[in-house]
Amino acid sequence: MATELAFPCEFPAVGLGTLLLKESCETAVAAAVEAGCKLIDTGEHYGNLELVGNALRAAPCRPCVLLKISGIPARDYEGVRARVAAMLQKLGMERVGVLLMHWPGLCNWDPLDMDPLATPAAFQDKADVSTWEVFCSNIAAGWANMVKLKEEGLVGEIGTSNFYAHHLDELAKQCDGAVPFANEIFVDASNQEIDFVTTMQTRGIHVLAYRPIIYKPFPDMVNETAERLGASPQNVILGWLLKRGIYPLVKCRGAHIDDNLNQAQQTKDSISDEDLEKFKCADVGMKFSAEWFAKIWKTHNEAPGGVSEEDVQMLVGMGVEEARAREVLVQCDGNLDAAMDAAFA
Numbered sequence: 089m090a091t092e093l094a095f096p097c098e099f100p101a102v103g104l105g106t107l108l109l110k111e112s113c114e115t116a117v118a119a120a121v122e123a124g125c126k127l128i129d130t131g132e133h134y135g136n137l138e139l140v141g142n143a144l145r146a147a148p149c150r151p152c153v154l155l156k157i158s159g160i161p162a163r164d165y166e167g168v169r170a171r172v173a174a175m176l177q178k179l180g181m182e183r184v185g186v187l188l189m190h191w192p193g194l195c196n197w198d199p200l201d202m203d204p205l206a207t208p209a210a211f212q213d214k215a216d217v218s219t220w221e222v223f224c225s226n227i228a229a230g231w232a233n234m235v236k237l238k239e240e241g242l243v244g245e246i247g248t249s250n251f252y253a254h255h256l257d258e259l260a261k262q263c264d265g266a267v268p269f270a271n272e273i274f275v276d277a278s279n280q281e282i283d284f285v286t287t288m289q290t291r292g293i294h295v296l297a298y299r300p301i302i303y304k305p306f307p308d309m310v311n312e313t314a315e316r317l318g319a320s321p322q323n324v325i326l327g328w329l330l331k332r333g334i335y336p337l338v339k340c341r342g343a344h345i346d347d348n349l350n351q352a353q354q355t356k357d358s359i360s361d362e363d364l365e366k367f368k369c370a371d372v373g374m375k376f377s378a379e380w381f382a383k384i385w386k387t388h389n390e391a392p393g394g395v396s397e398e399d400v401q402m403l404v405g406m407g408v409e410e411a412r413a414r415e416v417l418v419q420c421d422g423n424l425d426a427a428m429d430a431a432f433a
Contacts, residue, residue, distance in 0.1 A: 095152045096126040100330045102349050103127030105337035117143035123345050129337045131156035133202045137178035145180050152185035159195030160230035168233045187243040191250045193218030208380045208426035220389045228262040245269035254389040270294040274382035277307050280371040296335045301325050307370035319355050327355030380425035399424045
């Protein structure tokens with residue numbers, strides 16, 4: 089079994105995200121490594137660990153693997169250790185560079201099953217193990233297990249994913265000031281998380297951005313900058329994230345691999361501090377984003393059940409009768425994305 093490179097922390101780099109990559113995963117990972125990719129992101133329930141491992145075994149050099157364990161691993165340590173050991177075996181590795189808790193809730197189903205995470209409505213059925221109270225009751229035990237995994241040498245560094253300020257504060261409060269090595273969150277041109285990212289970086293937390301270029305149309309500022317620099321809009325977003333010291337994770341294949349992994353570094357050098365300031369005008373937050381999973385954790389410590397008139401009218405504008413719009417919003421504890429699924433089911 090082979091080990092891999094340490095986390096490329098000397099400067100931000102674009103990593104390869106493998107969510108939903110199945111048959112093409114092995115080819116995509118192999119091509120990314122050949123193009124110079126230093127960071128591969130995968131997870132326990134992605135269903136592609138063997139394919140990632142096959143590509144890495146054949147690679148001339150090994151990038152850092154960023155591995156996510158489903159939910160807070162608060163069960164008995166031996167059970168958690170067995171899960172990590174099984175993932176390492178599939179990857180063909182004795183040790184992984186970085187292990188993250190995938191989300192700040194429990195996983196009380198088969199961690200290899202992705203179905204409960206496929207839609208807001210499907211995840212709503214797991215709401216009882218994803219409350220703020222459940223997080224507060226389990227985070228200390230989960231973090232203690234992560235620390236043991238690091239002490240045993242199964243992982244190089246430990247961190248979090250989908251944790252926001254309230255999660256990090258509670259983690260520090262319950263675990264003697266614990267600070268994760270890295271935190272992976274949703275960031276794109278419309279949801280920039282400016283203050284939160286700055287706070288994490290000040291604390292020494294490496295910030296990783298998932299799905300940064302998936303949602304279109306891109307803001308006008310992105311397209312205007314792309315035209316001025318002679319780059320693609322996707323390339324501009326990646327360069328902008330690198331300029332901010334963030335590690336973007338993207339799913340790319342074929343001709344896009346070199347553009348996303350390497351050309352983005354050149355674009356970063358063309359983006360000025362003035363551009364960074366102008367980009368802020370495109371930040372509207374997560375309200376209108378389709379990234380429902382991130383929304384859950386962003387408001388995790390807020391009281392559920394609130395139904396806003398704005399959300400009611402949004403559903404009405406999509407053709408849902410007003411009474412039905414209110415009904416589904418109440419049923420879904422005010423979660424607009426889950427309500428949309430329910431209204432059109």
